[in-house]
Amino acid sequence: MSIGIVGLGYVGLPLAVAFAETGHDVVGLDLDQRKVAAIRNGDSYIEDIPSDRLRGVDGLIRATTRYADLAGTEAIVIAVPTPLTRNREPDLGPLLDSSRAVASVLQAGQLVVLESTTYPGTTREQLVPLLEESGLGAGRDFNVAFSPERVDPGRTDYTLRTTPKVVGGLTEACGDRAVELYGRVCDTVVRVSSPEVAELTKLLENIFRSVNIALVNELAMLTDRMGIDIWEVVDAAATKPYGFMRFEPGPGMGGHCLPVDPFYLSWRAREFDMTTEFIELAGRVNQQMPYHCVARVERALNDQAKAVRGAKIALLGVSYKAGVGDVRESPALKIIALLQALGADVHYHDEFVPELRDEGLRDEPLDEALDGADLVVIVTAHPGIDHARVAAGVPSVLDLRGVTRGVEAQNVIRL
Structure with missing residues (x-):
């Protein structure tokens, strides 16, 4: 199977290596020329991927800055940053730009999966309309799904392979395609009913940690004053x-x-x-x-x-x-x-x-x-x-x- 990965950072590069290690051809795309050059030289810039592991899949990962190289792939995974603006509002700029670029090369029969963390509704309301500017119909001519990344840098007990993968397809057929894709590199795939459920699942996981960390941090400030x-x-x-x-x-x-x-x-x-x-x-x-x-x-x-x-x-x-x-x-x-x-x-x-x-x-x-x-x-x-x-x-x-x-x-x- 041929798989395209858009964004070769902390999420995209480990995913590309995982697919390559199972024998799949990967086209890894990033607009940062330094990352592309590093991958071509077999030099990893991600701590979780040692350079010798990257070199072990030499010939199976083709790094590029050209979206046209994605046209021949069967599946495209978008894993670009989704930061906040200075006003703490979502900055979907990188995601929207990459979506438009993917639309320009989208082919009938392809599967597009969004992994970038975002708010519920992004896949259906932002990604799909941009992809359909290609003239193809989501759920009819191509498949769409959302699957949140669960990367915890530096962790060795839970890896991409052993961490359950949540997947939500736009349609039943879209979900089938996405489950089949991730089943190649993940031991357990958890299927949910929609992209929105999958999007909110990721937010709940991290908000749970945020709220509990805030609780104990607030207690730390209080106990400081109380001498405890x-x-x-x-x-x-x-x-x-x-x-x-x-x-x-x-x-x-x-x-x-x-x-x-x-x-x-x-x-x-x-x-x-x-x-x-x-x-x-x-x-x-x-x-x-x-x-x-x-x-x-x-x-x-x-x-x-x-x-x-x-x-x-x-x-x-x-x-x-x-x-x-x-x-x-x-x-x-x-x-x-x-x-x-x-x-x-x-x-x-x-x-x-x-x-x-x-x-x-x-x-x-x-x-x-x-x-x-x-x-x-x-x-x-x-x-x-x-x-x-x-x-x-x-x-x-x-x-x-x-x-x-x-x-x-x-x-x-x-x-």
């Missing part, structure tokens, strides 16, 4: 064998999905004369966490009779989650910006992130970053770092991830 250790509270509550699911506080949410998806649904809800107050409140709480963390930095330095201005502050970890180099929507970026605005001398150590160009910072060796630091802030708890040793060698540590819970020292402060 939030980590001890969470540990104790987690001993209940039913009715409780563990979520931990932190400096905020990162990645492409969690900070973005709730706003997609709240924006869509307004078109139905409804305000999703619960969802929007959770988003606001999580957005506030970097400010709370910076306030804790100010207090930690104040306890040393030092000001933020001129203080050397070393951040450990700047990616949005442990074990990966993804900085999309990372709360560390907001924390850095706020500290720099206050005049702090900010440094960071993160072996997964060589450079933060916009912030004018580069990764420093751990000892160099710690040398002379007035305060060390653990923002992302990457594996391989002895945080207890770090705490023993610096004047003060602010732990935003709870990894120093076993350390009893006067200079250790926890969120």
